[in-house]
Amino acid sequence: MNNQDSIMIEKETTDKIEMKTKKGLGEMWPEPIIRVQSLAESNLTTVPDRFIKPPSQRANETIIVDYPLEADAMNIPVIDLSSILSGNQEDKKRMSEACREFGFFQVINHGVRPELMDAAREAWRRFFHLPAEAKEAYSNSPSTYEGYGSRLGVEEGALLDWNDYYFLNFLPLVLKDLNKWPSLPSNIREVTEEYGEELVKLGERLMRIFSSNLGVKEEQLQEAFGVEGFGACMRVNYYPKCPRPELALGLSPHSDPGGITILLPDNHVAGLQVRHGDTWITVNALPNAFVVNLGDQMQILSNSIYKSSEHRVIVNSQKERMSLAFFYNPKSDIPIQPLQQLVSATNPPLYPPMSFDEYRLFIRTQGPRGKTYVESHVSLVNG
Structure with a gap:
């Protein structure tokens, strides 16, 4: 890349940030930030009103704290990636x-070293246990979302979720700013860098299989995402102990706005729930497995052949929980619409073209709102 290209990309990125600021994503949150971890450590006997969900949104089943779940517990599908890459058509069909059906599955034998997975978990767990002032140095803002945060959405007075997080960018490289990555613990940048590189490779492998299972060429989905300039970012979620877990949620129901999410779940504490019909399934994470879910962009590109499912996170009063969500996303300014090969006179496109940047602006302004946004665009096309 020459200097002129670099200047143009930087200007384009700046223009996008300025556009978001004009639409309401400025440098300040609408009200003082409440760190959930500090609330959890203040010996509260209940949760503040801002965190209490309406009865219709609460998790009303028994909250499971520790792995493993019962052997016969309902779970999302488990897929052996090495088997698919070795040519096992039956496993490939199971992924399809x-x-x-689910938009979710667990993937085992995925090629990422278990030692690296454990190191990433431990480095970020240590970060969240640093003194408050060390973390506050990386406080984020609505304009870029990057850094240490405690809320989604900029609506003043909105109900909040019981979590803190850290968000950072990997790709495109113009958005990667190591100054916004924490420097403590001392190995966190090195471990996170290697972890991100491995998950980009895993995302690329999954994209080829997803394409093939749709009956299009293996490169088709990646080309739709952008061969150059596609996005990769990570959100580390920290869910402190909650004194009244039946009143709150760690993360409200939502479908992910992007392409693929590769989640490294907590290896001790369950919490992720996936909506399947009218049932919320508590995911029983297997050792050294990733939980993979398809985002709204994959539902759009597949013209609803693939599904992006609602999911949420429950909390508990006995243990904290942490997960690392890695997002593999389209280039921000490419119009995303159903693949031409999947559209016909009898199967018209269900979604209008829209860039990922425009799409994700919704969740960054409104916060998690189920599948409201992707469903509203189906109705736009169909009148």
């Missing part, structure tokens, strides 16, 4: 069915 998981994408069409």
Whole structure:
């Protein structure tokens, strides 16, 4: 890349940030930030009103704290990636069915070293246990979302979720700013860098299989995402102990706005729940597995052949929980619409073209709102 290209990309990125600021994503949150971890450590006997969900949104089943769940517990599909890469068509078909029915699956034998997975978990766990002032140095803002945060959405007075997080960018490289990555613990940048590189490779492998299962060429989905300039970012979620877990949620129901989410769940504490019909399934994470879910952009590109499912996170009063969500996303300014090969006179496109940047602006302004946004665009096309 020459200097002129670099200047143009930087100007384009700046223009996008300025556009978001004009639409309401400025440098300041609408009200003082409440760090959930500090609330949890203040010996509260209940949760503040801002965190109490309406009865219709609360998790009303028994909250499971520790792995493993019962052997016969309902779970999302488990997919052996090495088997698919070795040519096992039956496992490839099972992945296709998981994408069409659940939009979620666990992947084992995925090629990422367990030692690296453990190191990433431990480095970020240590970060969240640093003194408050060390973390506050990386406080984020609505304009870029990057850094240490405690809320989604900029609506003043909105109900909040019981979590703190850290968000950072990997790709495109113009958005990667190591100054916004924490420097403590001392190995966190090195471990996170290697972890991100491995998950980008895993995302690329999954994209080829997803394309093939749709009956299009293996490169098709990646080309739709952008061969150059596609996005990769990570949100580390920290869910402190909650004194009244039946009143709150760690993360409200939502579908992810992007392409693929590769989640490294907590290896001790359950919390992720996936909506399947009218049932919320508590995911029983297997050792050294990733939980993969398809985002709204994959539902759009597949013209609803693939499904992006609602999910939420429950909390508990006995243990903290942490997860690392890695997002593999389209280039921010490419119009995303159903693949031409999947559209016909009898199967018209269900979604209008829209860039990922425009799409994700919704969740960054409104916060998690189920599948409101992707469903509203189906109705736009169909009148």
